[in-house]
Amino acid sequence: MTLDSAPVREPRPRKAKSPAKPALKKSEATRQRILDAAAFVFRRKGYAHARLSDIARKSRTQTSSIYYYFDSREAIVFEVLRIANEKTALYVTNAMAELPSGASARDRISAAIHGHFRIVLSDNDYTSAHMKIFDQLPDKVQRHFLEVLDRNAGLWRELFEAARSEGVIGADVDLSVLRLLLLGMMNWSIEWFKPGRMSVDQIADQAVRMLFDGVGPRPATELADRA
Amino acid sequence: MTLDSAPVREPRPRKAKSPAKPALKKSEATRQRILDAAAFVFRRKGYAHARLSDIARKSRTQTSSIYYYFDSREAIVFEVLRIANEKTALYVTNAMAELPSGASARDRISAAIHGHFRIVLSDNDYTSAHMKIFDQLPDKVQRHFLEVLDRNAGLWRELFEAARSEGVIGADVDLSVLRLLLLGMMNWSIEWFKPGRMSVDQIADQAVRMLFDGVGPRPATELADRA
């Protein structure tokens, strides 16, 4: 969901590759190189410190040539974020699509968590840049993508409501707070994750374990008997 | 701990208020106003977008006057972060100091979590600015404060190791990942928290509940029976 939505800006209708032409429309490739370079630079330097000249160098063009493809620096970052959101939604829904049809709420949430961790820690410049630069962006851009983000959050809301219906979540647990704590836990992971010791799926497993064995309706008292 | 450490820079020895002078050393107050203004501005605009002129206006001085008190823009942000770290450590240790001497690991971790949430969501400009601007800072500054942060993390490590000794944490749980997931959950909360519906302590309670009832050593199977 919210995934099949076509690119918000720049429709750029393309007729697949009708007559003879090889692959990428002539300089569609250049545009793509600029976007990739932008994601790369934004991720590493943040938005404010990213220079058009950095992006130009990385994409092997001139600063002024960028203006042939984009109206402004802001237009570039806008497109980078749009792609990032598209990718994130794709990973989560893909992970869930692999489930059997009658899967439990717990299994579905678990799959969504795995999918989310996978994209956040995937070393993808677009999604990494999104995390890093979001709050450096002009208000206008932020507002636009906060709406997109909120639409995507709908998926999580539904998952947790379903879980509550199935009796997997205690009545005293606030679903909004739970959702936000969980997303924070996942999103922050990019700040500390280093590939190597633990795999992304192992980390996701641990988060799932902590989440579910914590929100169960049974009393926690049996844990309190120590020493 | 790591809290009694005196300010790293600018010793500025002061003889309390020996002779007659009223309170704040004459223009020590101005310096303080500049710092408060800086924290205010950094929090709202980020580091890169914060202008010295913004700080000057907010502190009712001139841009050039700031240079009488600080060597550079970087020196200002350095001091703001130093204070932020001091405050954070203070809140956490204060929360733990209220515990009875023989408190369990669970109780101590719970207290630390409450303390951490309280400072993160306290609407304090210094700590909020810290979260917001950290990864926009020059590498040199980041490296310095990453060391400070790591020293503070030692407290959390000890807490979790003690919890494991007391048998409150399952053997299959990785303590480092657990600590980082937890800190992420807490630190990210500033992104979504809005005062009103839930209190800070209620949110902390929910985090504690999720954490502990999830890391217990007993099997989670009893949760899996749904529908």
Added chain:
DNA sequence: GTCTATACATGGATAGAC
């Protein structure tokens, strides 16, 4: 300690030849 004036560097954006 504070103010006015200004040097100096940077970087986004545009013009226009090719």
Added chain:
DNA sequence: GTCTATCCATGTATAGAC
């Protein structure tokens, strides 16, 4: 579509009077 040249705004930092 790409390149050179350049305009122009912004912002850090300094000089020096008061």
